[in-house]
Amino acid sequence: MKNEVNKIAKDTNCFLKKFINNQNSSHLVRAMKYGLFPGGKKIRSKILIDFGSLFSIRYKTLIQIGAAVECIHAYSLIHDDLPCMDNDKIRRGKASTHIKYGESTAVLAGNSLLIMAFEILSNKNLDLSEKIKVNLIKKLSECSGHLGIAGGQYLDLDYEKKKSIKE
Numbered sequence: 001m002k003n004e005v006n007k008i009a010k011d012t013n014c015f016l017k018k019f020i021n022n023q024n025s026s027h028l029v030r031a032m033k034y035g036l037f038p039g040g041k042k043i044r045s046k047i048l049i050d051f052g053s054l055f056s057i058r059y060k061t062l063i064q065i066g067a068a069v070e071c072i073h074a075y076s077l078i079h080d081d082l083p084c085m086d087n088d089k090i091r092r093g094k095a096s097t098h099i100k101y102g103e104s105t106a107v108l109a110g111n112s113l114l115i116m117a118f119e120i121l122s123n124k125n126l127d128l129s130e131k132i133k134v135n136l137i138k139k140l141s142e143c144s145g146h147l148g149i150a151g152g153q154y155l156d157l158d159y160e161k162k163k164s165i166k167e
Contacts, residue, residue: 005043008049011063012067015064016070031101031108035074035106042066044066048066052065068116069117071116072114072149074113075117076153078098078113079153081106082103082106083098097110118137121133121137122137
């Protein structure tokens with residue numbers, strides 16, 4: 001199983017590197033890559049591969065969807081580490097993105113990764129019907145926004161604020 005996870009992580013990273021390198025470059029790409037490729041097991045991609053194989057969805061298609069989910073995950077970690085959030089200075093044994101590139105660049109890199117997830121899902125090379133692409137984008141948007149990741153971060157911050165007031 002470890003070999004399978006490593007292969008999926010490698011294939012996901014390979015897709016993401018090609019996708020980023022095929023875009024017009026910007027000053028944010030270095031910070032985006034820094035937050036996206038720090039290692040990690042890409043376990044979300046493994047779960048997608050396992051689940052998608054039950055429905056006979058092609059491996060290449062699942063890698064692309066998994067890559068979009070990894071972009072969202074990286075965005076959430078970059079934003080979670082920010083001084084206004086959890087203020088973590090280290091992520092996976094190295095400086096957090098905001099420490100390495102500055103707070104404003106980290107915010108923009110995280111935002112760009114979130115948007116890149118939807119670029120991947122709407123790309124003409126993703127072998128899915130337009131209806132399925134729209135449904136994927138809708139579900140991942142809901143899971144990323146105020147009903148999902150952002151809403152969860154708000155609750156976490158609100159709890160921490162209440163906890164510190166009581167202390």
